[in-house]
Amino acid sequence: MSYYLFLQFTRLKRWFKDLGIYPVLGFLICIIGFVLISSLLFIKTEWAKWIFSLFAFSLLIKCSSKTHNKRLKKLFNTQDRRTIRLIENIALMMPFVVFLIYKQHWTIAGGLILSAIIMAFSSSHLTWNKYIPTPFKRRPFELIMGFRQVFLLFILLYFVSFKAIQVDNYNLGIVTLAALFFVSMSFYAKPEPSYFVWIYSCKPAAFIKAKLVDALIGGAVIAGPVLIAMLIFFPANYLISIVVFFIGMLFLLSMIFAKYSAYPNPINLPQGILYAISLWFPPMLIIIIPLFYKQSKRKLDTIL
């Protein structure tokens, strides 16, 4: 059992190494990133504790997947399996719990710990294997996969945007609009197996163009309704809403360039840093997009 946990830790360290980061530095970046993003969330909205805990809970559900449980069942007896699940769940929830305690949300923190314990001892699998319809049926695959993986988060974000309009809170609405793009960007973060690039009978430029068109349509379908609602209910701020939508689209598209600029490997550290800089200073996209596009074409040329 301890060797299994040691292997999981080794895998994590190797994941950082593959990204070109020293594991210690990687852990440090994750901690700092987590604290910064969490703090920003709690500054920006009064709904932060709910968004935060829901995100933590969704991770817990992911960790309780049928595949993971099945794998553990094949390897360990019931006692060891439950101990492993408990350690995993507590370790996963710990950063969230510590932050919630720091923010003095004792009840929610306690609720997360309780959920972690219950789910470790529960023998049922928390997976949603039912077919979830998406608006992107004819445009496989990133949008469909992403939509199904995070559809609960989408429901939450649409609900938050509805509440933003109800309580007349423009800032909350605009954060939700940005969050929708941020979630959509995650659909393009992981490189697909090269077979799914190889099957395309076109040149790299046409391949990238097709991916961009799909992403534009996806972005419009996902974030468009919120933008329209914002324009209707907050007409005085129409310019900010349109700019946020436009920048969100640009980031979504630049994520595709970033993905294929490192393909078939995941986005590496230098590319990640460049991308992070552009998130902080969007005009950087003017330099980053052509650079990533050039690199993408070169990388895809070897496969297409």
Added chain:
Amino acid sequence: MLIIKQLSKSYGNTQVLKNINLNFEKGKIYGIVGKNGAGKTTLFNCLADIESYQGSITSNYTMLKNHVGLLETNPIFLSKITGWEYLKLVCRAKKVYIENFEEQNIFDLPLQQYAENYSTGMKKKLALMGILLQKNDLFILDEPFNGVDIQSNILILAILEKLKSQQKTILISSHIFSTLSSTCDHIFLLNNGVIEKKANREDFSALEKTLKKDIVENTLDQLNF
């Protein structure tokens, strides 16, 4: 017509394919046999332009890769994608725009379910259906009969015959000799990256005898059981 001349492939210091010379004609089925690690999959990957190589592969097509349908030994499926969506994806990639997959579902696959949850055989059938619908000209089938039920195996044999009559070129690898001898026009024996034997239909039984002799007589006695 597909011509392979002096094809070699190395991974570091290990040479996997050594100076392969083969010709493939339209309307014919070719079998490749060989032990695990003989280089069959590498040869297929070179033909599909997935791997770089030394030597040349020429054909009548400007871009051969765009005419190849590749069925991998263990087809990969993306998570949360239904069988229908998988078919849509692979067809769209080859600019084939069709939607009536249900009508063409000869293997009775549950197309509205996630493909990642399919059984091994169902995954193989879905991947095969995908490359058939793409309307390719060259079919590379790596172990197409593995894990597939007997009814579907019969159907796959019929599909191969139909593809042959449509003047397609088909390359198959299989560890079950009888499936190759009943369908192929030529069988090549690949051993340690070298084409050791080229057999026409009339030589198939001699080739099978050689394989049996090599495996049973020379190998079996090594293991004490």
